[in-house]
Amino acid sequence: EAGVTQFPSHSVIEKGQTVTLRCDPISGHDNLYWYRRVMGKEIKFLLHFVKESKQDESGMPNNRFLAERTGGTYSTLKVQPAELEDSGVYFCASSPRWTGAYEQYFGPGTRLTVT
Amino acid sequence: QKEVEQNSGPLSVPEGAIASLNCTYSDRGSQSFFWYRQYSGKSPELIMFIYSNGDKEDGRFTAQLNKASQYVSLLIRDSQPSDSATYLCAVPLPGNTPLVFGKGTRLSVIA
Numbered sequence: 001e002a003g004v005t006q007f008p009s010h011s012v013i014e015k016g017q018t019v020t021l022r023c024d025p026i027s028g029h030d031n032l033y034w035y036r037r038v039m040g041k042e043i044k045f046l047l048h049f050v051k052e053s054k055q056d057e058s059g060m061p062n063n064r065f066l067a068e069r070t071g072g073t074y075s076t077l078k079v080q081p082a083e084l085e086d087s088g089v090y091f092c093a094s095s096p097r098w099t100g101a102y103e104q105y106f107g108p109g110t111r112l113t114v115t
Numbered sequence: 116q117k118e119v120e121q122n123s124g125p126l127s128v129p130e131g132a133i134a135s136l137n138c139t140y141s142d143r144g145s146q147s148f149f150w151y152r153q154y155s156g157k158s159p160e161l162i163m164f165i166y167s168n169g170d171k172e173d174g175r176f177t178a179q180l181n182k183a184s185q186y187v188s189l190l191i192r193d194s195q196p197s198d199s200a201t202y203l204c205a206v207p208l209p210g211n212t213p214l215v216f217g218k219g220t221r222l223s224v225i226a
Binding site for chain 1: 119147149151156157158159160161164203205207208212213214215216217218219
C-alpha cells in the first residue's frame, strides 16, 4: 500500500511568488491534515479536511494560504504571495475516517525556502 | 492553548543503555498521548500511544503516563544506533484529531 506522498520535495522561491504544494493521502483515508514546521519550532497544525470539507482551519496563519481538496482525494496548499517567514517544512498526514489521531500517517514533507 | 514541552537534547546514550525521553503537557483534560519518531529528513512515524495512567510496553519501548503530574515519558531499552532520531511527543486538540506537537528530543545512541 502506497503511503502519503507529497510534491515537490523541495521548493525554492522568491518572496512575492506563488507556490503550490500537493499531497496525495493514502487511498480511502477521509481525514487529511496539513502541518508546518518552521526552523527551530515545533510541528504546528494548519488545517484538517474530512473528505472535501474543511473541518478545522484554525491553524492557517493568514489569508495568503489557501487549501483545497477537490473531490476528496488529493489536496493542494497554495501560498500567495510567499513571505520569508513561510519557509519551513510542510507535512501532510492522513487517517481513516474514525481513527483520527490514533492512526495518522505522515508524508515526507515539502521543504519550502523563500528567499 | 495546549502546549507540549520537551527537552530538545541532544540526549546521548551508549548502545545497550536505556534512553529516557520526557514530555510535559499543559492541558489537564488531555486524554491521549502519542510518541512519534522522526529520522532526519523523513516523515514522523507513530511508534506508541497511551491513554491510561501507568505503563504501556511494546517491544523495547515503554510509554509511561502520569496524568496527575501531566507527564508522559518514553523509555527505550537496549538502545541501538538505529534508534538515533528525534522523538516527538503529541497530544490531540480537544474534540478533534489534529495534533499538538512538542519540539522533539534528539536522541543519539553511540556505538
